[in-house]
Amino acid sequence: MDIPTFADMLAAHERIGPYIHRTPVLTSSHIDGLAGAELFFKCENLQKAGAFKARGASNAVFGLTDEQAAKGVATHSSGNHGTCLSYAAGRRGIPCTVVMPRTAPQAKKDAVRGYGGRVVECEPSTSSREAVFAEVVAETGAEFVHPYNDPRVIAGQGTCSRELAEQVEALDAVIAPIGGGGMVSGTCLSLSNIAPTVKIYAAEPEQADDAYRSFKAGRIIADDAPTTVADGLKVPLKELTWHFVSSHVTDILTVSEQEIIDAMKLIWKRMKIVMEPSSAVPLAAILRNRELFAGKRVGVIITGGNVDLDKLPWLS
Template sequence: MHLPDYDDVCRAHRRITPWIHRTPVLTSATFDAMTGATLFFKCENFQKTGAFKSRGAVNAVFGLDETDAKRGVATHSSGNHGMALARAAACRGIACTVVMPETAPRAKVEAVRGYGGEIVFCAPRNTARQQTLDALVTESGANVVPPYDDARVIAGQGTCAKELLEDVPELDIVIAPIGGGGLIGGTALSTRALSAHTKVYAAEPANADDAYRSVQAGQRLIEDAPDTIADGLKASLGELNWGIVTRDVDTILLAEEDAIIEAMRLIWQRMKIIVEPSCAVPLATILHNPEHFADQRVGVILTGGNVDLERLPWL
């Protein structure tokens, strides 16, 4: 498989610019005081479809030639990638099918349908997602756009950190969540190219810590059905992203479930913005590992804000 590089990120940025937002970077005196760091929040919760996933999906869809595009696209997703791919396909005028676990948040299911995507449900296991998608594609011939383990997707996600580092130079650390690894992979590519001294940290739920354990073991480990409030981070680290993580990510920090919920609620309360649980994992790790961040300038990627308002974790 082709491992993307920073040139791929730059090409992706030119391709997707007409179809995405250049999201704002916010600061918080409250969180600076709580952490002893200077934090810069890259707000992908304000992105098209409410999450960074639009970047990779648009890059993949608009990178198809006309013949391939006519076959439509398909993927598996717990929500945000499916929403992003459905919107990108609608923008190009092609069909999109999304395999989703039966436990996917209702708000995300409704959003995929709202963007014109067709949904096929499966059991809430990573293996079931892939098996269902494989069968669907064999029958339909659609182009598969994986949610994370794909060079086009990784390059698209890398445009987020590219914008952050262009807007806020001289960061000491950039931190982003890690699930399948598309975002952290793209983040590492951009950070190494634009600011070689800046460390790249990944934040992972302790209940879905396959990436952390993989690094400890020296080999990629697969977890089939982790149980975490951070539904967007349940996927195991992809093969391409494993290569980037082992080369370019400095540290993986873990967050317990209570800490994720606490951080999510704090962002709502203090910054007055909506974020989903997966989005809160980096702040949770910062709050609970202050020795890594004190006196540092830290870029924090807030990944998305697609929340089921009737199932908030603190209710």
């Protein structure tokens, strides 16, 4: 297992600087009042391509040798990683192929193509995805960049909480949503070195609580096809992210679907930002566990803003 180091994270930040935003940290006195805590929202919804995944994808793409890069990159993702890998590949001017289920939303396919990437469709099953992906790699020789179980990606995601620790003094805790665990792992990688007293919490939908159950059991447990409005959080932990989660996370907090939707609408209404359901999971967890965060200074990672504006969850 090739575990990324703190030096890898620092090198990643240097490498990706020209291709990512140093995103702002926003606050809301109204929401602080509701939470009984001081919350600092790190706005990765304002990141390039609309998600923190531009960090890890850029680190993977710009770390390739020219020879590797010439063959391009490939991944399987129906979410932000595909879009962000296409963004990064576009910035380097190399080919990018994203394998997606044919049932994925048209907007996600358009987003990959909008940055110059190629979409190859598979059937909505793991076996079809693996077979189609193997064909793509055989045909192109492209470098596989996994959405999260990849040391280059985790090192890149770690740059987010490094910035947050520079932007906000004396944090007591940081909380991020957990799906595959890439953002949480990057947060662990950075903060365990920069600010080891900061507690790291992960927040997860009850309906996709595989990380919670893994954390309690002490081993990776994968869900069977979870359904949640926080569609970025359906994927399971893998060995690399499990390494970080099991070593550095203080606790994993779960929330209901309604709590996610309420927190999402609250952020849109009071903070005037567009963000995904997944990004609302940490605030929902804070509001459900007020005693845990009372009086604390808490960094809250808003992971992405790529939402379908025609299908808002409170309007269905």
